[in-house]
Amino acid sequence: MQTGTDRLEIKGFNLYYHRTKALEDISMTIPEKRVTAIIGPSGCGKSTLLRSINRMNEMIDGVKVEGQILLDGEDIYQKDIDVVELRRKVGMVFQRPNPFPKSIFENVAFGVRMGDNVPAKEKLEEVVERSLKEAAIWDEVKDRLHRSAMELSGGQQQRVCIARALAVEPEVILMDEPASALDPIATAKIEELIFRLKEKYTIVIVTHNMQQAARVSGFTAFLMLGKLVEFGPTEKMMTNPASKLTEEYITGRFG
């Protein structure tokens, strides 16, 4: 199995909400510059696992973790890790488009502006243009960069949110059901985009849509009740899953 270099590795990872165990002994290696899909029934912990990779779970009270998540060989849960730095390396796109009530330009420039050295205006304009082009929305918004991002359609907002994440030049992009709030045409655009983005970025996407996982991902992890049931190349998992549970889920027996 060809996986490229492995820069993101999850090792014996457990997560608790207060006393409840939400993730149990997850170990998997996420290949670089590929799309890895996390699938599983509702409440199986797929979003929780995703949010563990940029430590967004810390926003929630009573979360405790054990085990390791290694990025470039460094455990991101080590005490001396700077979360702000980590989140610049591991970007995130949320389930519902969540642009700030600011202009399109300011949305995309936000992450860069919050950094330690804010570039000059021309450099910032370059970054915004590059990011919007990468997110395949430049042509639609180039004449209205200084209008509010809230005026855009849901699909456009989501691509602005992707552009916003790209602007800080992350290594990994986490996507939490990024198309679940969008119509089929907007979804297709996002999927196309994900497919192209993997040339530059490592992408982890949570989805409950099996077809979507099959379309966009090279690798798939199947989670159930907080445990990793199966992890491997998407094609193999869709056609010839190793576990009976995976097969039942994929064929729509439950979920």
Added chain:
Amino acid sequence: MTNKMNLRNIKDKLKIGLTGSAVLLILAILTIILGTVIIGGYKSISWEFLTQAPTEGMTKGGIFPAIFGMVFSLLLMLIAVVPVGVATAVYLHEYAQPGFILTKLIRGAVNNLAGVPSIVFGLFGLGFFIQFIGGGLDRSLGQAGLFGQPCILWASLTLALMNLPMIIVATEEALRAIPQAERAGALALGATKWQSIRHVVLPQAIPGILTGVVLVISRGAGEVAPIMFTGAAYYLPYLPKLPTEQFMTLGYHIFVMTTQSPDIDATVPIAMGATLVLLALTFSLNIIAIIIRSRTRSQLRKGR
């Protein structure tokens, strides 16, 4: 069948009538109050009335020092109450853990503060600000009667204290309305907690904070009890220049004109005029705040 329907109809009409007459009652009371003030006061209003000081034992002349003092003290009050109130609300809503004992304590304190009668604030201001802090300052500076006496500063701080819960509640309300997803979005882009508050949360909370400011201005202008002992003067022959001087203010002036005057026939028209001016001033201050609020709101929507 028809009997039942009739009965239902009558009951329904009765309820509409009851709620409707409650509305009418309130409108009537408001009209009577405003009518009395306008009819009794409009004759007193003139350019001289607004720009001159009282003369002849306060039975003639204008109310300018009271207008000046009110604006002075309200500005000082806002300078004190807005930053502290907003900071407290930000702490309570953005930083504090809901179950934490200190958080519960602060919240309880804020709620209790809101229920304290204004006269108690006045007495507290006298004891705490003037005697304890002011007196202490004077003693340590080796002088007498600069800080340890009623003045604009202490009156404004007393008003600020009284209005603190309002700013806190209004700000918290505004913070609560901002989607959690936007905070998460900012954090996920590598913003620090403070950056997400400063650049994403607070700008959106400004309209709500301004709502609090509107309420606080009206209440600050209307309350007499907190400033009676802490800074308001019966009569001053000059305009205060420093926050350490006493001041005249409209609310107290109205109280003085109507209850403390030896020549009530001469002073009641002045009191009516002053009331009209007070109402007009609070009204226009409210309008200004509402305009600023709707401007920031539409700017937010436009995304600047």
